[in-house]
Amino acid sequence: MADTPSTVSVTPNQHDLPPASVNSDQPTQVKPKPRPTTPKGPPLHQIYALPAPIRTFPLPAFYPSNPLSLFHVVYAWVSQLVSPPPAEPAVIHQGTWSPETRSVHIKDPKSIRALWEQGFFGKGNYSRSEPNWLKREQARRGEHDGHVAEAVTAQRREERKMMKWDRARKEQEAIERTRQLEAWKAPVGPAELLALPNSWHDLKPIYPNGSANGTLVRTPILNSTRNVSEATNAVSNGIPISVDTAVSKTSTEITTTEKETIAVASGINGHSSRPQTPTNPPKRRKSVRFSPKVESTTFQLSDPPSPHHGALTNGTAINGSVSNGISPLVRPTDLGLSQPVFENETIAKPNSQVEPEPEPELVDKEHLQLCPEEAFYLVFVLGVLSVFDPATGKPMTVADLFALCRQVSYMPPKKIDLQPDDPFLIHYAVYHHFRSLGWVTRPGIKFGVDWMLYNRGPVFSHAEFAVIVLPAYTDPWWKAQGRQPPRKSWHWLHTMNRVQATALKTLVLAYVDVPPPFEEGLGAAEIFKRYRVREFIVKRWLSNRNRD
Known part of the structure; x- marks a missing residue:
């Protein structure tokens, strides 16, 4: 009568599952690090309260629906007549x-x-925009705890980078956890059951000769590469190694190659032991030898060590060249050699503290460029x-x-034959136009445009509009002369629009109608009255966003 094979059902428990699968449904909550407190100064709306470097004293508004506002207007007008404000500027x-x-x-x-x-x-010549170079240097030296715009920007970028890194790390951990769960299979065979954790193969020898319960166990000793390969094949095929069938060796030591082979072969069902670095690796000593000839750039193995030649170049002062493959700027202590004593140097005592050289007095060398x-x-x-x-x-x-x-x-600069379409006249007309409308107008070379328009200023928000100045010869005099504006391609327009859209800015094309040539001797006020500025907003049309 044939024996009926028995089926062994194993339910994986917490010890059987991979380590990464334990408590996989409960993500680890990492508490955010508190942001370091920075000294708070006056609010920005108090520092930048005045929109222009002059003071104005307008009369209050009059509301016809509120007759009492008329008395407020009269009171302000009389008070300015009695005590007039100081002359501006x-x-x-x-x-x-x-x-x-x-x-x-x-x-x-x-x-x-x-x-x-x-x-x-x-714009500050030492700063990105705000002239705060002196304040940044003082904060770097620790003279005050004031914060500057560049430091705040760098701190926010670092926090954003760490947040992205932490998010990527959590995603990688989740992916690795899912892979381990999908790759794990329940053990069904006897050899796989023996290879589970807490089995005889995974127990570490806590007693002499590898006994786990205090009794001596004979350890199989292999004496040849053939026996090692046979043991490897046997373990990998699920056949346990018998102690009696192991061939003893005259010596009781096992070579490193055999240990690594057995360790690799004992890994079944993903529970292979990782190779470990030896605790006491063999020490290797390195020596550097320099050629006794100063002008030589090579060395012979028979040359004696001479660290003095590596510290100096040609035996004289340091001139930036390289001798014997080592930079002359490298000190002997950087090479692991003893510090030589030169004529102009003194040996400092171990207990004596060398006082650091005081930094020079900080002088503000930054100026404002207009x-x-x-x-x-x-x-x-x-x-x-x-x-x-x-x-x-x-x-x-x-x-x-x-x-x-x-x-x-x-x-180059041009002193004669000036035209109405001078670059300064065209760009200043646009600058004056937007400044008179209340926009903070600043150069826009950073984004490849002529001007950037801010609502209140760069310290409050980013620029909302990017302006490109284009001359327009719409006057009949220019048409009779056959004067045409500079040609711009559609490729250029789409390129500029895409750049500004990426920076979350709206592209504005400012066309300046150039007047015909005017007579010499006119003042700036009479000249700029003849220019006219027309604005056109260019937006990128997207079918999924601009449906309405």
Whole structure:
């Protein structure tokens, strides 16, 4: 009568499952790190309360539906008649024209802060935008705990990077956990049951000779590569190794190769033991030998060690060349050698502390740079700036500054045969247009455009619009001359629009209608009255977003 094979059913428990599958339904909650507290200064709306470097005293609004507002208007008008406000501008800032940079430099710290905080004029030459180089250097030296815009931006970027890294790590852990769950199979055979955790194969020898219960167990000893391969095949096929069938060896030691082979062969059902690095690896000593010849760049094995030649070049002062394959700037201590004593050096005692050299006194060398359009707007419209000529040291008049800005708008500068479509006239017309409408207008070279429009300023929000200035010769005089505007392709337009859409900005095409040539001697006010600015907004049409 044949024996009926018995079926063994095994229910996986917590010890049988892979380690990563334990409590897989309960994600680990990581508490967010508290953001370091930074000293809070005055609110931004108090620092940048004035939109321009002048004070205005308008009368209050009158509402016909509210007759009491008329008394408020009368009271404000009478009070200004009795005690008139001071004449504006109360403060006139001073700047110097720079022919090298074609800009106006403001070096007075008070004028720099006033022009930046009251209208966001100019740019710091050592800073990205706001002239805060001195404050950043003081914070770096630890002189104060004030925070600057660049430090806050760097902190936010670091937090965002760590958040993305943590999210990616959790996703990888979830994927690895799912893979282990899918790859795990319940053991069905006797050999697989013996290979489960807590079996005889996984127990570590806590007693002599590998006995787990205090009794001595004979360990199978292999004496040849043939026996090792046979044992490997036997274990991999599910056949346990018998102690009696193992061939003993004259020596009681097993080589490292045999141990690794047995360890690899004992891995069944994914429970193979990982190779371990030996605790005491053999020490290897390295020696560096230099050639006794200073002019040689190679060395022989018979040359004696000479660390002095590696520290200096040609036996003299350091000149930046490389001798014997080692940079002369590298000290002998960096190479693991003993520190040589030179004539001009003294040996410091171990207990003595070398005092660090004091840093030089911090001097603010940053100045504010005003582009020609900004400088002319402050001089011509607001009257709060006086530009000095570096050659004569005298302040320029409005006419002199106007002519100078027109000349330097060409490359190279052009002093004669100026046209109504000068680059300065066209760009300033657009700058004046948006400034008069209340927009904070700043150069937009960072995004490949002419001007950027901010609602209140760069410290409050990002720019909403990106403006490209294009001349338009719509006057009949230009048509009779056959003058055409510069040709722009559709590829260029789509490229500019895509860049601004990626930066979450709206592209604006500002067309400036150029007037016909005017007579010489006209002032800036009469000239700019003849220019007209037309705005066109370009948006990218998307079928899934612009259905309505």
